[in-house]
Amino acid sequence: MTFSHHVAVITSDEQALIVASDLAEDFKRDSALRDRERRLPLPELDVFSRSGLWGISVPKEYGGAGVSNVTLAQVIALIAQADGSLGQIPQNHFYALEVLRVNGSHAQKQRLYAEVLAGQRFGNALAELGTKTAHDRVTSLKPEGDGYRINGRKFYATGAIYAQRIPTSVVDENGVQQLAFVPRDSKGLTVIDDWSGFGQRTTGSGSVVFEDVFVAAEDVLPFQSAFERPTTVGPLAQILHAAIDTGIARAAYEDALHFVRSKTRPWIDSGNDKATEDPLTLKSFGHLSIRLHATEALLERAGEFLDAAQAETNADTVAAASIAVAEARAISTEISLAAGSTLFELAGSQATLIEHGLDRHWRNARVHTLHDPVRWKYHAVGNYYLNDKNPPLRGTI
Numbered sequence: 532m533t534f535s536h537h538v539a540v541i542t543s544d545e546q547a548l549i550v551a552s553d554l555a556e557d558f559k560r561d562s563a564l565r566d567r568e569r570r571l572p573l574p575e576l577d578v579f580s581r582s583g584l585w586g587i588s589v590p591k592e593y594g595g596a597g598v599s600n601v602t603l604a605q606v607i608a609l610i611a612q613a614d615g616s617l618g619q620i621p622q623n624h625f626y627a628l629e630v631l632r633v634n635g636s637h638a639q640k641q642r643l644y645a646e647v648l649a650g651q652r653f654g655n656a657l658a659e660l661g662t663k664t665a666h667d668r669v670t671s672l673k674p675e676g677d678g679y680r681i682n683g684r685k686f687y688a689t690g691a692i693y694a695q696r697i698p699t700s701v702v703d704e705n706g707v708q709q710l711a712f713v714p715r716d717s718k719g720l721t722v723i724d725d726w727s728g729f730g731q732r733t734t735g736s737g738s739v740v741f742e743d744v745f746v747a748a749e750d751v752l753p754f755q756s757a758f759e760r761p762t763t764v765g766p767l768a769q770i771l772h773a774a775i776d777t778g779i780a781r782a783a784y785e786d787a788l789h790f791v792r793s794k795t796r797p798w799i800d801s802g803n804d805k806a807t808e809d810p811l812t813l814k815s816f817g818h819l820s821i822r823l824h825a826t827e828a829l830l831e832r833a834g835e836f837l838d839a840a841q842a843e844t845n846a847d848t849v850a851a852a853s854i855a856v857a858e859a860r861a862i863s864t865e866i867s868l869a870a871g872s873t874l875f876e877l878a879g880s881q882a883t884l885i886e887h888g889l890d891r892h893w894r895n896a897r898v899h900t901l902h903d904p905v906r907w908k909y910h911a912v913g914n915y916y917l918n919d920k921n922p923p924l925r926g927t928i
Contacts, residue, residue, distance in 0.1 A: 537581060538586075540648075541582075543596060544601075544602040550582050550583065551584060552609055554609075555613035556613070566616070566733070571693075575617060580652055584606060586644075587602070588625055588629070590632065593641065594648055599834060600841070604771065604773070604834045605774070607774035611775045612781045619899060620690045623698070624647075624655075630754060633757055634753045639752055642749075643696075643712060646696070653697070654691035654697045655688055655699075656688045657685065657688075659683070660684075671683060672704075673704060680746075681744040681745075681746060688735075689734045691739050696713065699713050699739070709755070710753070710754035712750045713744060719741065722738070729898065730898030731899050761845055762844065763852060765924065766856040769860050773859040773860040776860075776899060780896070781823065783867070783874050786889050786892065787819070787878075790877065815876070819866070825862060826863050826866045829855075829859040829862055833856040836851055836852040839852065847921075850921035854912055857912050857928055861905050864900045867892075867896035868897065871896050875893065903927040
């Protein structure tokens with residue numbers, strides 16, 4: 532699979548943040564329009580891919596920038612601040628790259644990392660509806676010739692509709708989960724745009740159907756084993772979700788500031804649109820500011836713990852990273868919802884809020900924060916500090 536468009540090469544953390552900041556300015560411009568009309572961000576994703584940002588987590592030894600997780604989280608937060616959906620679309624791409632890093636063979640890494648650096652996007656086909664638990668999978672992988680056949684149906688397949696490869700969780704004949712990097716144009720593979728969430732409307736989180744889809748043996752790597760030993764796959768997935776919520780929260784906060792400063796209220800001095808003496812409004816912004824800054828600090832701290840766990844992976848470092856990420860994820864859930872709600876409270880019942888698409892921040896936060904239950908993160912954090920119990924090894928902690 533080849534790509535004709537030019538893809539930039541990002542070589543440092545600093546460059547990644549500069550590029551992300553520039554892109555965020557462009558992506559913000561029509562984000563409300565894309566949300567209102569559910570306009571799939573195909574042109575924006577093309578620019579996003581060509582920027583080189585989708586390859587920044589590729590290790591240096593394979594030609595990538597190998598940026599820190601602090602930087603990766605900041606990049607995602609910047610994009611999510613501009614457009615919550617655009618911030619979420621690459622989440623499973625980076626997740627798949629982490630599975631590849633910890634479980635792939637050298638040959639698989641060489642080939643798949645090269646595709647990413649050439650501009651290829653990975654989607655996902657992991658979750659399934661109707662299974663006994665959220666972690667159960669029934670999509671089958673059966674050997675045939677020099678490869679396998681896949682049969683099953685997936686949902687919440689964020690980014691699949693935009694991808695060139697769709698990493699898919701499958702169960703082999705021994706009941707063990709594997710991850711198959713399936714080419715998007717494979718015969719028998721159908722991506723259905725049936726995502727109808729009232730928030731995160733353009734993530735493309737719909738269905739993927741596999742009907743006797745062939746996948747080469749070289750495109751299948753172990754998946755279940757990433758959770759049978761300490762690895763950073765789980766906390767890597769979760770820090771990206773925390774970054775998405777942090778970006779949404781920052782967007783809602785900035786729009787709330789702008790809205791209150793620019794609208795006429797009895798408590799605003801008409802000669803100074805930044806002045807207000809209303810104690811309730813001051814308290815609201817003070818409360819939001821403190822929690823938002825705490826969230827951003829915890830997100831950075833989580834990235835540092837995750838960097839340490841990747842550098843030296845063992846039960847203790849992975850547990851510490853998982854807990855640090857869980858703390859960031861918990862507070863980012865709260866602040867993203869609170870910032871969107873406060874925007875409604877300060878704007879009152881004015882239609883202006885919806886006319887300008889400012890309601891999307893709360894809708895985006897409400898939908899995205901349901902990805903996995905944050906209440907269990909508090910349980911894991913409390914158990915870690917009170918009872919010295921390491922959190923479970925899974926993708927949701």
